[in-house]
Amino acid sequence: MVLLMRVALTxxxxxTGRFVxxxxxxxxxxxxxxxxxxxxxxxxxxAVGEAKFDRVVHLAARAFVHAADWQSFYLTNQLxxxxxxxxxxxxxxxxxxxxxxxxxxxxxxxxxxITENAVANPANHYAASKYAMExxxxxxxDRLDIVVTRPFNYTGVGQETKYLVPKIVDHFQxxxxxxxxxxxxxxxDFGDVRSVAxxxxxxxxxxxxxxxxxxxxxxxxxxxxxxxxxxxxxxxxVKVEVNPAFVRKGDxxxxxxxxxxxxxxxxxxxPYLIDDTLAWLYKAAA
Numbered sequence: 001m002v003l004l005m006r007v008a009l010t011x012x013x014x015x016t017g018r019f020v021x022x023x024x025x026x027x028x029x030x031x032x033x034x035x036x037x038x039x040x041x042x043x044x045x046x047a048v049g050e051a052k053f054d055r056v057v058h059l060a061a062r063a064f065v066h067a068a069d070w071q072s073f074y075l076t077n078q079l080x081x082x083x084x085x086x087x088x089x090x091x092x093x094x095x096x097x098x099x100x101x102x103x104x105x106x107x108x109x110x111x112x113x114i115t116e117n118a119v120a121n122p123a124n125h126y127a128a129s130k131y132a133m134e135x136x137x138x139x140x141x142d143r144l145d146i147v148v149t150r151p152f153n154y155t156g157v158g159q160e161t162k163y164l165v166p167k168i169v170d171h172f173q174x175x176x177x178x179x180x181x182x183x184x185x186x187x188x189d190f191g192d193v194r195s196v197a198x199x200x201x202x203x204x205x206x207x208x209x210x211x212x213x214x215x216x217x218x219x220x221x222x223x224x225x226x227x228x229x230x231x232x233x234x235x236x237x238v239k240v241e242v243n244p245a246f247v248r249k250g251d252x253x254x255x256x257x258x259x260x261x262x263x264x265x266x267x268x269x270x271p272y273l274i275d276d277t278l279a280w281l282y283k284a285a286a
Contacts, residue, residue, distance in 0.1 A: 005029040007204055008051055010038070010084065011059030015158050016100075019197035020057060027201045038080025041087075048087035055204055056088055056097040063126070064162070073129035081133045089143040096145040098203050103152040103189075103214065103257060105131040111252040113189075113220075116150070116212045116261060134212075141211075147203060151215035152257040155277065156193030157284040165190060165226065169281045171238050172230045178239045182246030184227065187220040189256030192272035192280075202266040209265060216257020217271040229278050 007024050011017040012033035021031040036047035038060060062076040081099060088095055106114050107121025122128040134148050155165040171179040196215050203209050231237055263269065272280075 005055065005204065006032050006053045008032050008034050008048070008053035008056045008088075009059070010034045010057070011061065014059060015156070015160075016193055016196065017059050018158070019156065019193050020059065020200045023194075023197040023201035024057075024204065027205050029201065029204060034084075038083055039075050041083045044080075044083045045087045045090075048084070048091050053092065053095070055095055056084075057200055057204060058084060058097060058099040061100065062129075070125035073125045074132065077126070077129035078132045078136060082136055085137060085140040085144060085146075089140050093143050094145065096147065096204070096209070097140075098147045098149060098200060098209075099133070099137060101134050101148050101150050102127060102130045103150045103216070105134070105150065108248070109252070110255060112254055113216075113218060113256045113258040114214070115258040116210075116214055145209075146211065147209050148212045149200070149203070149215050150212065150257070151196060152189040152191060152217075154191035154193050154196050154215070155281065157281060159193070164223070165278075166281065168223075168226055168230065169278065172234045172236055173282060175234075175236050176238060178241055180241050180243035180246065181223060182242065182248060184224040184240060184242075185222055185253065187222045187225075187254045187256070189216050189218070189220050190226070190274055190277070191215065191217050192277040195269075195271035199262060199266060199269055202269055206265055210261055213261050213265065214257040214259060215262065216259045218257065218259035218263075219274075220254055220256040221274050226274070226278065229275060230282065233279060233282055 007029050009031045012021055024031045032051050032053050034047050036043040062072045104127035105120045105122050106118050108123045120131050122131045137146050159166045161167045161170045199215055
């Protein structure tokens with residue numbers, strides 16, 4: 001009898017988690033949602049103790065970078081992760097734990113296609129909490145197979161319009177006359193949540209995995225490119241006005257992720273193209 005892989009999944013009902021759960025099912029694994037409040041150590045212990053799983057994908061986090069409640073970044077992203085790892089180490093020693101960090105840890109002065117060896121330089125509480133999570137997680141590396149992922153920007157259906165790409169798509173879908181943005185000339189790595197989900201599922205099932213890996217496409221597009229593609233797709237033109245509040249000082253022209261390690265680990269993985277992602281978003285919103 002073939003035993004199916006059971007994968008404990010935090011953040012299972014979130015934007016990314018829903019796609020990861022579906023991707024796990026497609027590769028023959030069974031997602032097992034862990035819904036405990038990560039900040040409640042006893043609740044985490046109980047949830048982990050009651051669950052049956054072989055591996056873990058940890059997505060749950062406090063994520064919106066501009067949130068003013070900075071303490072919650074550390075309580076959830078750092079200490080909450082430690083609560084989870086400690087409980088898993090006691091329940092399922094040796095289990096592979098894939099934990100979501102962020103490309104934000106590379107900092108505002110990173111430029112080009114960034115490799116995993118780049119020096120960390122977090123510049124906000126969200127990024128600092130994720131890097132602190134990375135550093136602290138190494139203390140469980142003797143009891144768990146810990147894999148740190150560093151996702152670059154990604155988007156998809158279901159992401160809130162407070163994020164850049166859904167905001168732009170929403171303006172085109174509503175045929176809004178004007179949109180306020182920051183620097184439109186900057187080029188960034190804009191991934192697709194479906195590609196990210198497939199990568200997580202691949203890392204769960206792969207025989208060997210790196211300790212740290214970028215979640216990236218390895219290609220970049222400017223915000224101006226996205227505006228042009230959506231103009232062609234919708235037949236509507238939106239006037240772009242630069243809002244100084246959205247302009248980041250010292251913006252680098254090109255910032256993306258080097259996906260070489262991810263592609264080498266998952267040779268069959270192919271990310272969606274930005275054109276496919278934008279068409280998916282636009283048609284879903286229409």
